[in-house]
Each structure stands twice: as structure tokens, then as C-alpha cells.
Amino acid sequence: MDLTEYIKLVFTDYTLRTITLGTAILGAVTGMLGSFAVLRKQSLLGDAISHAALPGIAIAFLITGAKDSNILLLGALISGLIGTFWIRGIISKTHLKSDTALGLILSLFFGFGMLLLTFIQKQPNANQAGLDKYLFGQAATLVESDVWMMAIVTGLCLFVLLLFWKEFKILLFDADYTKTLGFNTKLIDILITSFIVLAIVLGLQTVGVVLMSAMLLAPAAAARQWTNSLSIMVFLSAIFGAFSGVFGTAISASQNNLSTGPVIVIIAGVFVLVSFIFSPSRGLLFKQIRFLKNRRDLQLHKTLAFMFRIAETHENISHPHAIKILNNFQGFTKRTLQKLVSKNYVKLDGTMWSLTEKGFKIASNLYNQQNNNNE
Amino acid sequence: MSSAQIEIQIIASLVAIACAIPGTFLVLRKMAMISDAISHSILPGIVVGFFITQDLNSPLLILLAALTGIITVVLVEYIQKTGLVKEDTAIGLVFPILFSIGVIMIAKNANDVHLDVDAVLLGELAFAPFDRLIVSGIDMGPKSLWIIGSILIITIGLLFAFFKELKISTFDAGLAASLGFSPSVIHYGLMSVSSITTVGAFDAVGAILVVALMIAPAATAYLLTNNLKRMLIYSISFGVFSAISGYWLAHGLDASIAGSITTMLGVLFLAVYLFAPSKGVIAVMYREKQQRTEVSLLTFLLHLKNHTEESERHVNHLNEHINWQKVRSKTVLDLALKNNMIQLDKNIVSLTEKGDHFTSQAIDYIITNEDGKIEHMKDDFFLFRG
CATH class of the missing domain: 1.10.3470.10 (ABC transporter involved in vitamin B12 uptake, BtuC)
Known part of the structure; x- marks a missing residue:
């Protein structure tokens, strides 16, 4: 029928x-x-x-x-x-x-x-x-x-x-x-x-x-x-x-x-x-997606913060560093690096990376923002 | 009594005991409705088991069905953990859906399955003695007797082995966990026993009676005692009593045995619910009434203590001042007079020595809230019995 x-x-x-x-x-x-x-x-x-x-x-x-x-x-x-x-x-x-x-x-x-x-x-x-x-x-x-x-x-x-x-x-x-x-x-x-x-x-x-x-x-x-x-x-x-x-x-x-x-x-x-x-607001699927997204964001922040620490020690913040040194740090993946590049926080040059002006600014404000949020 | 009649009564009593033990813990753990959910949702398990074994009494079928019961519990807990709905809604959603799946599975295979939803839900104890266990040609008695007997033995064994674990995790899960008993192991253990008992009993008495036999005796016993061991013993005896008297009720009315046993359980519960010595409705209502009167008495005495002027203590003034109706003021006045707390002098009320003392003590208690000061008053006054 x-x-x-x-x-x-x-x-x-x-x-x-x-x-x-x-x-x-x-x-x-x-x-x-x-x-x-x-x-x-x-x-x-x-x-x-x-x-x-x-x-x-x-x-x-x-x-x-x-x-x-x-x-x-x-x-x-x-x-x-x-x-x-x-x-x-x-x-x-x-x-x-x-x-x-x-x-x-x-x-x-x-x-x-x-x-x-x-x-x-x-x-x-x-x-x-x-x-x-x-x-x-x-x-x-x-x-x-x-x-x-x-x-x-x-x-x-x-x-x-x-x-x-x-x-x-x-x-x-x-x-x-x-x-x-x-x-x-x-x-x-x-x-x-x-x-x-x-x-x-x-x-x-x-x-x-x-x-x-x-x-x-x-x-x-x-x-x-x-x-x-x-x-x-x-x-x-x-x-x-x-x-x-x-x-x-x-x-x-x-x-x-x-x-x-x-x-x-x-x-x-x-x-x-x-x-x-x-x-959309309570469902398990979107909750899971939000969860994953938050986790990725957090990892991105972690990587950025790590880069910031390295860049801080140099006079020129855009001084290039080897990607290899990031490997010691767990938050780093190729995808996050790519994402940082696409957001224009980081420049890649072969196996070297360097923080941009914008990236440095964002990274230095990262903790301030968090502190503000915590208050 | 024929041997079939005796066998039915033995089976019914064994089912009652096997249900009363896990039932007591379910009631104490506020999970009574879980047993209702299990009793319905085992249906798909029974159907699948029946397709495989073609025998309603096979152990494999019982295990499969019990597994469905545990799946139900896990599902309910999972849904509850997502926080999307409350626990009761989770229970109410899971079991009808599982039950529906079972009904549809039966309906789709109705032609080649000798299995009936009515039978699963309602059971027919009267047929139990006819399905006999024959081992190498020797009649060993009804199959359901063996099934429920072995379940009962396992249940009792587990009860004795894990009594203190069960007790402690029921009343204080936090303490149990800190002492090193895993509450979740005990929880799932109890759920498994409940599921197996439900499955083992459904064939004889039906799923609904299993629920009744689990909850009703335990609830009835809980109204009579606060002691776990005594509660277990009471609920077992209530179960057995209803099983046997229910059988004879069914015999007399020529009606369903399961229905009659449940009805007997209901009558028993109703009687205890109304007349239980300290927790029955009548006792509670009596106590509430007494407490109301005593509160009035105390208010009245306080009023007298606070006012020395005669106009405030005139009998007729009282009911307009404290805003009581005539009858109520009279009751309170009589009560106070009878206890020698006040004396009347030309319609002017004044406190006696005893009344004055009592009032000061009561004020002390109300202000400090110390129990020691009123120990001796507890015998005379409901109000101070907590």
C-alpha cells in the first residue's frame, strides 16, 4: 500500500x-x-x-x-x-x-x-x-x-x-x-x-x-x-x-x-x-559537539600559551623556532597549528614557526581574559 | 487437599519469600518502581529466549530475561545521568517501550509461538503443577517449584553472605563506600537478584503479582517496625500469609489465584495502614490532634503567665483574645484544670504552682531546645515526643 x-x-x-x-x-x-x-x-x-x-x-x-x-x-x-x-x-x-x-x-x-x-x-x-x-x-x-x-x-x-x-x-x-x-x-x-x-x-x-x-x-x-x-x-x-x-x-x-x-x-x-x-540546546549530539569544540579551543589556547612563553624569552617576538620543540608539549597537533596559522596568530616557514604581532597580543591577553572571566 | 493444591500453595509461598527479600531492600532504597519497570521490560527477553529455547522454563530463558531487566536498570540510569529528564520519567519511558517491543515481537510471530502476553503479565498458578520435571522417567515435582526453589536458595545465601554490606549501603551509601564496599556492585547485585526473581516467578504468578509481592509485604512491614531484621521477617510472613489465604480465597470465588493473593496483600496493607500502632493513619491522626490540643494548652498557659491584670484572665475574655472557638477553649480549659495547672476563682483564671513551673520549663525548652529538660514530660505529652 x-x-x-x-x-x-x-x-x-x-x-x-x-x-x-x-x-x-x-x-x-x-x-x-x-x-x-x-x-x-x-x-x-x-x-x-x-x-x-x-x-x-x-x-x-x-x-x-x-x-x-x-x-x-x-x-x-x-x-x-x-x-x-x-x-x-x-x-x-x-x-x-x-x-x-x-x-x-x-x-x-x-x-x-x-x-x-x-x-x-x-x-x-x-x-x-x-x-x-x-x-x-x-x-x-x-x-x-x-x-x-x-x-x-x-x-x-x-x-x-x-x-x-x-x-x-x-x-x-x-x-x-x-x-x-x-x-x-x-x-x-x-x-x-x-x-x-x-x-x-x-x-x-x-x-x-x-x-x-x-x-x-x-x-x-x-x-x-x-x-x-x-x-x-x-x-x-x-x-x-x-x-x-x-x-x-x-x-x-x-x-x-x-x-x-x-x-x-x-x-x-x-x-x-x-x-x-x-x-539544539539540550540534545546529546550538540552537547557532545560543544564539548569537543571547547576541548579543542582549550588545546589551542594551551599551544598558544606555550608558544608565547618561548617567544617571550626573545627580543624579537617573531623570531622563528623549530616545530620540533612543540612536540614535547601534548597540546600540539598539526591541526591546531594550522588553525593558528589560519587565524593569523602564527607564521609557518618550512619547519620553523614564529609568532605574529597579533598572535603575541592575543597570547599575552589570554591569561588576563581568563582572570577576568574567573572574577 | 489434593497434592496439586498443596503444590500450588508451596509454590506461591516460595515465590512470596523470594520476592519479599529483595523487595524489602527495594522499598528501603526508594526504588520500588524499578521492580515494576523490570517486571514489564523482561518481556522482550522472554520472547527472544523463547524463540531460542522453545521452553518457558529453561534456565537460558531466565538468564536472558534477567539480562533484559538489568539492561532496563542501566538504561534508566543512563537517561537519568544525561540530565535530560528526571529519574521517574526515565523509568516511565523505558519500560513501556521495551514492553511494546516485546508485544510486537509476539504479535509478529503469533502463528508459531505458543506464548501469550496475558500469560506473561498475569500468570496462571493453577497450571503450575501440571508442568512437571521428569528426570529419567521419575517425576520430580513441578518445574516451577524447582525454579523458584533454587532462586530462593540463591537469594537467601546472598542475603546471609552480604547482609551487613546490604544494610550499610542501604542506609548510608557514603559510609559504605568509605569503608570499601562498592555501592554500585551491591546496587547491581540487588538489581540482578530482583530481575532473576521476577523472571523466575512470572511464569507461576505473572509479572504484576511479582511487583505486588515485592512491594506490598515490605511496605506493610515498614509501617510496623524500624528494624531491618524484623522488617525482613515481617514481610516474609505477610507474603506467605497472603499467598496461602489468597489461594483459598481464589478457591472459594473460583477466580484468579494471582489476583486473590494481591487482594489479600491489599487487605493486609489497608489494615496495617489504618491501625498500625504508631505509624498507622488513625494513630497519626490521633497524635496530630493531641499535639494540636497541647500546643493550645501551652499557648494558653503562656498567656496566663504573661498577664497579671484580671481583665486579661477572665474566662470569657480568653476565647476572644486567643481567637479560639468556644468548644476549643473549653477543651483546653478543662484539660488545664484536670492537670491542676490552673485554678478558677470567680471566672478569673490563674496559674497554680505546678502550672507556673511547667510553663517556665516549656519556655526554657522552646528557647534552648535542649532535650534533657523535658525528659520527664515526654510520658505525659505527645508534643515533646519529637
Whole structure:
């Protein structure tokens, strides 16, 4: 299947269109809210919440007996919220640390959910098949109403985000200051946490419990590398998330036997990898290049300083010396010498070098500058 | 009880013990989430191992999968060291991606692989007794029993051999390094044991239950004691108790054994979380309430000591002066009266000898912050118990 054919298919085929739209919206909303989770150092909260949502799904099914995804998601939302606030309770009321609290709630809720799911499976009621799609997610089961639901929630998120933008922002970076300004930090905190839970619950049906945390984190972690501004980060993160959704759906649709969730996560992972390496200011590649450049500069200075010491002892600063004597000094390479020549600090004449007027001046100021910098 | 039932309970208990030991150290070292990451990211290792050996119980597969676990830890540490993201984000990024790779590898080879993501993640203890180890025609018992048994023996051996190294590097890594134990060797040793335990146990109980069995008993025990040896013993007993009671819960409900064991762990944790003698929520809330009252009492007594004029010491004046509500002032007043710290004379409050003495001591303590002066007050007052 070539690309144009696929794009045509996205617009004509109902299933493909629904899934593509669904995953794109989901990626955008999780990316948006994920930025806050990452910056608040709550990255693993997503993982814990998505696992904690499982018993809610099972209990909602046990109570209503219906497989209406909205009711199941409501159950997931409630149990996700209970899990979140229990985590808070453990951290604030006992001496257990946040990682223990997260791991505890995650595994205990999930185990309880599994108990309920297997219990449901043994029930005579034959309507239960498909509950386990929430474990690993099946984007293929998305229908138009689900996408509408996602769109509405995303719209709501966007609205609240814009409405409380400055409160969210200030809470994120300076919680104490927020409190002294008279904002109700607890309320803002609960609001933002609830939206994170909501976004996670929405994604359960598509990518499943296990992979949900990556949907939340990966776009935000990628976006963080490109900017230091919150608004740009949220925007970029939403875009990365949406593109992971679209590309992931496309790849999994064009291959047999590829479930959408894992592919989306891997695409998001590729975004992260590329951002980690190629981001201009924080990326590993440019950091390494800067590192090498600094080291070369330092070596250049060392060579120049060494030459300066030799030239100093002579009355005529441009008195030629043999290149050989530089060999005792480790900072010297042919390349640095060439560079010094090209900068017009040094003149080469056969196997002899001599410092120019300019070079002498620069070299004598080398230490002064360094001294100035140190101060 | 049939022999299969007994075997399941033995396997579950052994898994619980094998998990509780590394789990205790993970919880103490604030690395509990690493076990969650390992339990997910071993999936690609299991898949590759399975392609090679075609046997879920082969030692090679366990080693390969454990290696993936260690790779996860190294990756997380590498990403964290670059400073691009925080540690928790690094964990949250690495394991879903590795897990996804595993899922896709399974999906692409679904036709010729008898391996199921559900099975890896959730496990099925009920089938464990049917996969038996046959050595030259003689039935030696279930394979998973042998696997988890040997892992347990290795774990216990390492625990006894390196107990003091583990202890010291857990509580004071700097001291451990200065004494010549390499913290990183112990760190990676612990990670390796955790990975191997996770892999060895996943077949029987599933990856998620491994996490629960590692973290929950240790966390529960940590609420009850501050002594490492006792914490180890408590968490092992909690693990075994939940394993056996969970099995019977599953038996009764006809549901997943792994899920039931986790549920039992949850019930146990909830009970301890609420009712633990000094660190449980109820105890903490009671203590906080007492401390609040005692602070009020102290404020009240200080107020009395500072004012000699009668108008300031009239009962009705007090609640408007110190800004307390009626009920609160009454509680404090009653408490002070009961302790003979004040006397009432026509609604005028004044300090007794004892109250005066107590207040001066309290002021002394607040100013100098010396513990010795209030030793004898600790028995009566929560406030001074640190």
C-alpha cells in the first residue's frame, strides 16, 4: 500500500478514519496533560492510575451488567481517582516514600481488578467478553461515539487549561509562592490531577493499562527538550502525541498482526530518542559537539600559551623556532597549528614557526581574559 | 487437599519469600518502581529466549530475561545521568517501550509461538503443577517449584553472605563506600537478584503479582517496625500469609489465584495502614490532634503567665483574645484544670504552682531546645515526643 492510497483510505474508510482521529485526539490530550505530569515530577503517577482504573471497570460492569464504554470509563475514573488520593494519603500520612506508594497502589489495585475480571469471566452471564481489551487496548474497537467523547473531553481540558493557565503555571513552578498569593493550591492541584486521571482513563480503551504511562510521558519528555517555555512545551507535546497516534495507526494498519497501542508507544519513543539526540540546546549530539569544540579551543589556547612563553624569552617576538620543540608539549597537533596559522596568530616557514604581532597580543591577553572571566 | 493444591500453595509461598527479600531492600532504597519497570521490560527477553529455547522454563530463558531487566536498570540510569529528564520519567519511558517491543515481537510471530502476553503479565498458578520435571522417567515435582526453589536458595545465601554490606549501603551509601564496599556492585547485585526473581516467578504468578509481592509485604512491614531484621521477617510472613489465604480465597470465588493473593496483600496493607500502632493513619491522626490540643494548652498557659491584670484572665475574655472557638477553649480549659495547672476563682483564671513551673520549663525548652529538660514530660505529652 503506498502513501497516497493510504491517505485516501483514511478519508474514505470508516474504521480507519475513526481510529486515526481517535488516536490523534488521544495523543494530543495526553501529551498536553502529560507536560504537567512530567514537570510536576509525577511521571509514574500515570502508570499507577492506569493500573488502578482496572477494578473500577470490573465493578462498573458487575453493577450495570452493560458493556457501554462510557459507564465502564466512569467506573475507571472513580477508581483511578481513589487510587490517586490514596497514594497522596500514603505519602502524606506515613513515612513510606512516593515510589513505594505508587508501586503499592498500582499492583494492589491491578491484582484486585484481575480477581474481579476472572470472577466475571466465570459468571454465567455471557456478555462479559471483551473486558480484557482494557488490559492491552484495542484501537480497532473504537467507534464514532468514543471519538466524540474524546473530542468533548479534549475540548473541556483545553477550556479549563486556558481558563486556569496562570494558576497551573504558577503552581507548577512555585507552589509556596502560589499559596502566599492566596490561591487555593489544593483545589488547583486536585483539578489538574483529576484531568490527568481523566485523560488516562480515556486512553485505556485504545492503548491499554500497561502502555498508557508512555502515552502520557513520551510526548512531554520529547517536547521538554526543545523549549523552556511552558506554553510551547504543552503545544509541542500535543503535536508529538497526535503525530504518534496518526503514524502509529498508519503503521499498524499497513501490517498484519500489529496491535495499534504498542506501535504508537514505539513511535512516541522514536520522537523521544530524536529529541534527546538532536535538540539544539539540550540534545546529546550538540552537547557532545560543544564539548569537543571547547576541548579543542582549550588545546589551542594551551599551544598558544606555550608558544608565547618561548617567544617571550626573545627580543624579537617573531623570531622563528623549530616545530620540533612543540612536540614535547601534548597540546600540539598539526591541526591546531594550522588553525593558528589560519587565524593569523602564527607564521609557518618550512619547519620553523614564529609568532605574529597579533598572535603575541592575543597570547599575552589570554591569561588576563581568563582572570577576568574567573572574577 | 489434593497434592496439586498443596503444590500450588508451596509454590506461591516460595515465590512470596523470594520476592519479599529483595523487595524489602527495594522499598528501603526508594526504588520500588524499578521492580515494576523490570517486571514489564523482561518481556522482550522472554520472547527472544523463547524463540531460542522453545521452553518457558529453561534456565537460558531466565538468564536472558534477567539480562533484559538489568539492561532496563542501566538504561534508566543512563537517561537519568544525561540530565535530560528526571529519574521517574526515565523509568516511565523505558519500560513501556521495551514492553511494546516485546508485544510486537509476539504479535509478529503469533502463528508459531505458543506464548501469550496475558500469560506473561498475569500468570496462571493453577497450571503450575501440571508442568512437571521428569528426570529419567521419575517425576520430580513441578518445574516451577524447582525454579523458584533454587532462586530462593540463591537469594537467601546472598542475603546471609552480604547482609551487613546490604544494610550499610542501604542506609548510608557514603559510609559504605568509605569503608570499601562498592555501592554500585551491591546496587547491581540487588538489581540482578530482583530481575532473576521476577523472571523466575512470572511464569507461576505473572509479572504484576511479582511487583505486588515485592512491594506490598515490605511496605506493610515498614509501617510496623524500624528494624531491618524484623522488617525482613515481617514481610516474609505477610507474603506467605497472603499467598496461602489468597489461594483459598481464589478457591472459594473460583477466580484468579494471582489476583486473590494481591487482594489479600491489599487487605493486609489497608489494615496495617489504618491501625498500625504508631505509624498507622488513625494513630497519626490521633497524635496530630493531641499535639494540636497541647500546643493550645501551652499557648494558653503562656498567656496566663504573661498577664497579671484580671481583665486579661477572665474566662470569657480568653476565647476572644486567643481567637479560639468556644468548644476549643473549653477543651483546653478543662484539660488545664484536670492537670491542676490552673485554678478558677470567680471566672478569673490563674496559674497554680505546678502550672507556673511547667510553663517556665516549656519556655526554657522552646528557647534552648535542649532535650534533657523535658525528659520527664515526654510520658505525659505527645508534643515533646519529637
